[in-house]
Amino acid sequence: MTQTLSAHAATANANGKVPSPGPAHPHGAARPIVTLDHVTKRFPGVVANDRVSFDLWPGEVHVLLGENGAGKSTLVGMLSGLQLPDEGGVLIDGHEQRISSPARALELGIGTVFQHSMLVPSLSVVDNMALGGRWWSRPDREGLARKMAAVCADIGVTIDPNAKVGSLSLGEQQQVEIVRALMRGSRVLILDEATAMLTPKGADDLGALMGRLVKLGIAVVFITHKLNEALAFGHRITVLRLGRRVDEISPERLSALGPAAATAEIIRLMFGADAAAQATASHPRRAPSSQPLLQIEGLAVEDDSVPVAGIDLDVSPGEIVGIAGIDGNGQKQFAEAVAGQRRLAAGRIRLGGQAIERLDVGGRRRLGLRYVTDDRLGEGTVGTFPISLNLLLKQVGEAPFWRHGIEQPEAIAAHARRMVGEFDVRTPGIETAIGKLSGGNIQKALLARELSGKARAVIFAKPTYGLDVQNIRATRQRIREAADRGLAVILISTDLEEVLELADRIAVMSRGRVVGMVDNDAAARNRVGELMSGATP
Amino acid sequence: ADIKSIAILTPEPGTDYGWNQQGVDAAKAAGKAAGVEVLVADNLGYGDVRPTLREMAQDGAGLLIAHASGYNTSAPEIGEELKVPVAIVDRPDARKAGAVADYTASGHEGAYLAGRLAAKTSKTGTVGIVVSGEPPSWNSQSAAFAEGAKAEKPSINVRYAVIGPAAYSDAAGGKRVTEALIAAGADVIFGQGNGSSFGMLQAVETNKATNGGKVYFIDVIGDKTAIDKGNLLSSVVWNLTPVYAAMIADLKADKYGSRNYDINLKDGSVTLLKTSHIPADVWTQIEAIKKDIIDGKIKVTAHYDADTVHKMVTALPTTP
Amino acid sequence: MTALFTDAFLTSLVLGALTAGLPLMLAGLGEQISEKAGVLNIGIEGMMLFGAYLGFLVAYDTGSIWLGFLGGGIGGMLVAAPMALFCIRLGLSQIVIGIALTLGAEGLTALLHHFQFAQSYPRLPAVETLAIPGLSHIPVLGPALFDRPPIVYLAMLAVAVTAYVFRYTQAGLALQAAGDKPAALDAAGVDVGRVRTLAVLTTGFLAGVGGAFMSQVGAGIFVPFMTNGAGFIGIVLAMQARGRPLFVLAGALLFGACLSATTALQVAGVSIPTDVIQMLPFAAVLAVLVLFGRRASLPLALGTHYVRGAR
């Protein structure tokens, strides 16, 4: 934070960059509650934020948009105390501040729901809420539980305060984090992809809540990849691209544009001029061939949280069967059982007529069964290993990459270069540790690994979770192509839009069972919605 | 043969008022008397001393005294390799003319006397033996002590406890076990153990016997009078100077390896330490017994195995 | 037949178990606090040894057993401080630094002993005890457990306090968070480095007091290497106890009881090689593991360095 820059900030403010008090800030505040003034943040090899300026006004929901790696998390990280800017200044209420730690941020009234879970899995919900109190005091569990209940009621969720966080689904955990941030009574609330794990209804509730909060004068920073949410909940939108601030759409402009035009405008800003023009081709329906390729019969899995039972599913070549349902209803257990990572309690699985339920992961893979996991860093990759090896993670020891167990560096490198090229993985090199890539690029590498070779049936688990619009588009295109090549595809997704866009038939999972199967026709949306909410048997 | 220097190697520091100090001091004394230089390598541990043995030989030592039973494999090997005579302990059969001699030291005769003294001193009728391990030379002393005590007073209880395997530096263990023996009635403790013996001494100093009286300590090998606080009754003191002096003489006379060496009451290489806590009349009686041993009227045999010790001390006391 | 198992003898056995178990308990308790906070403290043997040395030195020089224990605690913290600096602040490997500190403390105390005590072998007088009215008159157990130096009661209190802190205080939550998910603790506004540093220093203090107990009460003297692996047994105890201080106490007393049982058997004339008896406590713990072994619930971030913002 250099003197010149703060001086610059002062002049900028003095120059009367007067906010236009739109409908969003009813209090008509005179100055932003938070100002980031030409902040720059570098990481080894990247400029994550390049002289970005950003104003947050009391009483508004300020949406931050940008593709993966654009620098959104980094930007808010400087507000929540995770990072200090290399250059530029942070002003709170017009005063320069050094937010050197999360503790300092909380002190300043900045509450954050981070992109990655910040809950202690071994503690109960209420104990997580209590964290940070005075050392020798006893956590006021009852008081916190009461307060929590009130906030939960506000946003229409129910959470058991005594549940261990580790036993909650990822979606529930995200709700806990939002509730916690609200309970802290922050003046500034940062939500970094907070809706990623919520159901559409949950996201709507959160949006309504943000609306109520800003009416109280609170300022919200809302990061999302879902443009519809951005338009529905946001008052002001800032778009980042490659670490730079591309533009800000003020509340007036936003209301003037209207949803359709605003969407086009945002996509243009985020991805450049041509991006908006690409239309989403809808999947050509094909008549499922008579002979199913992947047959699942009476599959059951034992599990402490969600036991799975009685799953019957046939998938024909070229068919995409979507599995919709709210997160944590046994989708993961089902996918892992089919892939061979979990023991079956009962049931049969046949691939091309051949029974595979007794084979291990490798055996199933060799017959052409592939599984694209949703836990990219947790199990999909070894973060510290180079991309080249991660691309062969499931083929260790196989020719031509290993001969007599000895590594063949040229073959491995050639394979990696081919995959990186074919799947457009953006990386400094094939030797780069895969953990350093952005989520979207890790996903491309995973797709490259699973879709290459003699794939016959593929299970995709939440394939576009956390990706930006362009990467989502690319990934969905891969899924379609896979089906077009004659692969049997199972698409597990919590995003109903995605299932409706891609699938031929849609199964709905609830509490470890398939509660219904519908053809993806005009009536599908309602039917699936009913099944998911448990309205019809 | 001409001999300019000798070397002694000990596993622990030469300041332990015990085995190591005794060896180092004796080597120095014998060397001084014979006019040969003495190289001291102490605190070598129980690992591989071959490098140090070779180094000492390279430095010109005309005799390598390997002052630990743990060195009695390596020393003869290096002696053979570098053609240097060696002295070892606990392997009398390894003697080899011109090359190897053994000086297995057992103070069992002294320990027998100590047993007699203990039985005379004890008012509770129970004496205790605490050892930090069960190496042969301690076993022979433990057994002889028990034998002496019973010879003095058949009804006496001899309690025996081992602190633990290789608990040589376990001072806290020494104190704990000694306290247990005191609680079991012992008012004289015969203690054997390096670092751990200081824990025994502390226990004796800070605890009362079950009859409310004072507890006495009988030490081995060294003389702890300098650090006594009033409980050191005696010690079975070893003096290796005559042994080493004889070795040097035999070397000079080219007779080395024709015999093994030992310590005994007769030549004064084993003595029972006289302290001010021993009444004069008791000491006179002890002196008489000592004479009987020297004269062969009392025969004390060395039992190096732990089993014999266990048998001697476990015989349940006869009720008077 | 003379009664061997007299009250006095039984008392001394119980006392022996307590005296041998207490340093193990303090070490295990300390280790548990570090582990709870995510630090695998391999240097605890060195902390005990240095505490044993400094505690003895202070007690001997000042004549005050209390100052001695304070000195022991500080001695342990002196070894813990570099551990905190290198492992928590600088992020170096906890195992390497832990082993280094143990080696260093062993060498240094032996050197200091060589230059200070090797001629005189100073010993402390008996430690005064404090009888708890009523309880101290219970036959056998009373004198062994309730007529002890006050430090024994304080050590027991430390178990209760630790259990209370773990369960009922913010500090307990903070420790658990630091060990399971430091990023979450940080995000909640608590300095992870500070929590871990305090935990490691507390460990050093407890281990140091444990060492001082060994030299002042257990032995009344300091000799080199006298902790004899007690710190490593403390690590085993802490891991076995899985975060519950009372289990550390129970485990430590079990160890002590096994040692006393050895002595009792020998004095009674049952001759089993001491090596066999020494194996019993470990064999017992292993048997428990084999029979009831479940996923050991160690802190998730145990042994890892926390860097804000890194993932």
Place this chain on the structure above:
Amino acid sequence: MSDTTEIAAPEIGSDALLAPRGGAWRERAHLLVLALGPVIGAVLLSGLVLLALGVNPVAYYGYVVERGLLNPYGLQATLTRMGPLLLIAAGLIVAFRAGIWNLGGDGQFLLSAVIVAALGPLLAPYLPVWLVLVIGLVVGAMVGAAWSVLPALLKAYQGVNEIITTLMMTFLGVSLANVLVKLFFRDPATTVPQTRTLIVADRLPRLFDTTISSGLIIGLVAIIVVHLVMTRTAFGLKLRIVGANPRAAIHAGLSVPALTVATFAISAALAGLAGAVEIMGVQGNVRADWNPAYSLTVVPLVFLARFNGFASIAFVFLFSVLSIGGESAARRTGVPNFFTLVVVAILLVMLGITEYLDQRRRAAGK
């Protein structure tokens, strides 16, 4: 896929000392500086300690170098000592790269030593020397591996933390070794409880005309093979995957329990082999209560070498020079050789500090 690109960090202790590195020449030179810097720093710092004790540090280190490095017998002793240490290091590298904390090396080493010491003299009269030696090495490795079975199974199938189990197996193994020596394998010809002695002529051959045991060659071969297997083969990669991310290993279809057991077996077999080499190469017998506790000392050396086999050879060499030369220097300067422990401790800490400074330098440079 250069051998230094990535290091499978164990779950515990993946940290600064394991920072991944590139493989260019400049990096190599840089590594050399990184290795020498702390050595020099440690020498200076422990020199200050010596000064405080009233001892001339130059003289002390002169003796260390003179004996440990320059004197032919000293150097041979240094090289001989390296043999078992290298084998232990090799075993630790396998385990640590696979994310397994095998801290039970001392028990594995000692039990194998006892069995081999008992077996050798028993077979020697009936079989040719080479066959006795080969059998001894094989049996030693098997005994070591056997002593890891319990921790391995508990870890692989119950998830029981191996630090606690291997530490306990060491405590148990040391006691058991003593029981075996005292009760079963005792040499009746001596009063001291020790096994029968394998005569010098029946031990591992010495190299050329020196006193260097061929255990050195076994150790060097083992650690280089281990290094190549871990970095260049499919099997090594599988172990590293398990070590770096066990969940990814499951996802990739690797049999984590089987690989875990294999890791334990290999690691412990190498520690057992070290015991066999020490007995058949140097000691010839085992005395009761003997426990050199090599494994715990080698752990930090392997860390400092960042699990790299070649770097481990260098650190083991350095340590051997220090311990051989230190004994001599201790004797000549009147400083008890406990001082060697202090030097090693300071060295470890200095290496840590250097690593830290280097990280900061690199962070600042970019």
